[in-house]
Amino acid sequence: MIAAAQRIVVKVGSSSLTRARGGLDQARLASLVDTVARRVGAGGQVVLVSSGAIAAGITPLGLGRRPRDLASQQAAASVGQQALAHAYAESFARYALTVGQVLLTADDVVRRSHYRNAQRTLNRLLTLGAVPVVNENDTVATNEIRFGDNDRLAALVSHLVGADALVLLSDVDALYDGDPRRGGASAILEVNGVEDMLGVEAGSTGSSGLGTGGMASKVEAARVASSAGIPVLLTSAAQADRALGDADVGTAFAATGSRLSARRFWLAHAADASGRLWLDDGAVSAVVKRRRSLLAAGVTAVEGAFDGGDVVELVDPSGMVVARGVVAYDAEELPALIGRSSHQLPPEQRREVVHADDLVPLR
Numbered sequence: 001m002i003a004a005a006q007r008i009v010v011k012v013g014s015s016s017l018t019r020a021r022g023g024l025d026q027a028r029l030a031s032l033v034d035t036v037a038r039r040v041g042a043g044g045q046v047v048l049v050s051s052g053a054i055a056a057g058i059t060p061l062g063l064g065r066r067p068r069d070l071a072s073q074q075a076a077a078s079v080g081q082q083a084l085a086h087a088y089a090e091s092f093a094r095y096a097l098t099v100g101q102v103l104l105t106a107d108d109v110v111r112r113s114h115y116r117n118a119q120r121t122l123n124r125l126l127t128l129g130a131v132p133v134v135n136e137n138d139t140v141a142t143n144e145i146r147f148g149d150n151d152r153l154a155a156l157v158s159h160l161v162g163a164d165a166l167v168l169l170s171d172v173d174a175l176y177d178g179d180p181r182r183g184g185a186s187a188i189l190e191v192n193g194v195e196d197m198l199g200v201e202a203g204s205t206g207s208s209g210l211g212t213g214g215m216a217s218k219v220e221a222a223r224v225a226s227s228a229g230i231p232v233l234l235t236s237a238a239q240a241d242r243a244l245g246d247a248d249v250g251t252a253f254a255a256t257g258s259r260l261s262a263r264r265f266w267l268a269h270a271a272d273a274s275g276r277l278w279l280d281d282g283a284v285s286a287v288v289k290r291r292r293s294l295l296a297a298g299v300t301a302v303e304g305a306f307d308g309g310d311v312v313e314l315v316d317p318s319g320m321v322v323a324r325g326v327v328a329y330d331a332e333e334l335p336a337l338i339g340r341s342s343h344q345l346p347p348e349q350r351r352e353v354v355h356a357d358d359l360v361p362l363r
């Protein structure tokens with residue numbers, strides 16, 4: 001799958017680039033660069049999503065360990081990102097390759113107008129033969145608006161650049177059915193759909209204390225990318241060379257959905273939801289299976305303060321999110337309409353609550 005891909009996004013975690021007590025591990029970074037450069041030399045295009053700014057700033061600032069407070073994390077990222085960019089530039093220069101640093105905030109990927117901006121820059125860097133090195137812009141991101149971990153960022157960037165595959169590199173060689181630190185867990189070689197994930201426990205803390213998100217955020221990123229038609233390979237940075245070749249390593253997540261337009265992908269995965277609509281079983285089946293518009297008759301409850309035109313989540317009677325869409329009414333208007341069929345409503349209130357064109361099922 002990866003061997004045949006032309007444009008790929010490779011995401012590498014903090015734990016794979018930095019030493020246990022912080023500070024960049026130049027040898028591991030150089031080995032990753034060797035792998036990426038080989039691929040680019042063979043005509044492939046690679047976007048590198050690299051974590052490690054905060055971890056790389058720990059030693060130069062004498063912090064001792066990964067800081068917990070936002071201001072120190074921002075300071076560490078400021079120092080560490082600079083070191084990271086410098087190290088990549090020097091290392092890729094061994095292959096006469098130029099790197100372009102792209103620091104994104106969640107807003108740059110989540111707001112549709114900004115999305116196109118980032119897309120244009122990344123595409124141009126790639127066509128000019130440079131290697132874009134992407135990270136979250138941690139120095140200005142606050143807790144409320146930041147991605148926090150780069151797995152989700154990598155999934156969004158994969159869609160943004162129309163990647164043929166996403167490779168997630170960590171310190172563990174595959175997804176296991178339980179945390180491998182506890183022992184007795186078995187590696188999962190392929191994930192072809194949600195049924196392969198039943199019973200899998202993906203922890204949300206990393207082993208090194210340097211990264212964030214753990215395996216849970218990688219599984220979620222793999223779900224986002226694969227459901228939008230992008231296959232994902234999850235393995236360790238130590239196996240990167242084999243992963244980008246044609247060796248069978250790690251866990252392969254098959255593409256489960258088809259490519260979505262930028263707008264539908266944004267609706268499904270990137271946009272912030274301002275509220276929730278609870279659906280009865282009939283409405284769930286109409287929306288998810290038959291791809292119909294959501295009518296007021298199938299809505300049982302409304303949560304949140306939203307205006308018509310905002311994005312909301314549609315949830316089934318058990319509370320599971322089954323779709324997201326752009327709602328046509330303000331939150332205050334809906335209670336008077338829900339549960340009523342169209343012929344019971346005045347003509348001006350007979351429009352769909354969420355039109356099928358503005359709705360993306362998530363199952």
Ligand SMILES: Nc1ncnc2c1ncn2[C@@H]1O[C@H](COP(=O)(O)OP(=O)(O)O)[C@@H](O)[C@H]1O
Nearest residue numbers: 013014015170176178179203206207211214215
């Ligand atoms: N089911 C699982 N399969 C594999 N690893 C798991 C699982 N659950 C928890 N983990 C832990 O997640 C860690 C990877 O997460 P993290 O340290 O955040 O990575 P990174 O810094 O590369 O983003 C692994 O080292 C492993 O200990």
Ligand SMILES: N[C@@H](CCC(=O)OP(=O)(O)O)C(=O)O
Nearest residue numbers: 013014051052053054211212
């Ligand atoms: N933007 C942050 C990434 C945060 C992080 O640690 O992510 P990861 O190691 O991918 O779980 C940084 O560069 O430190």
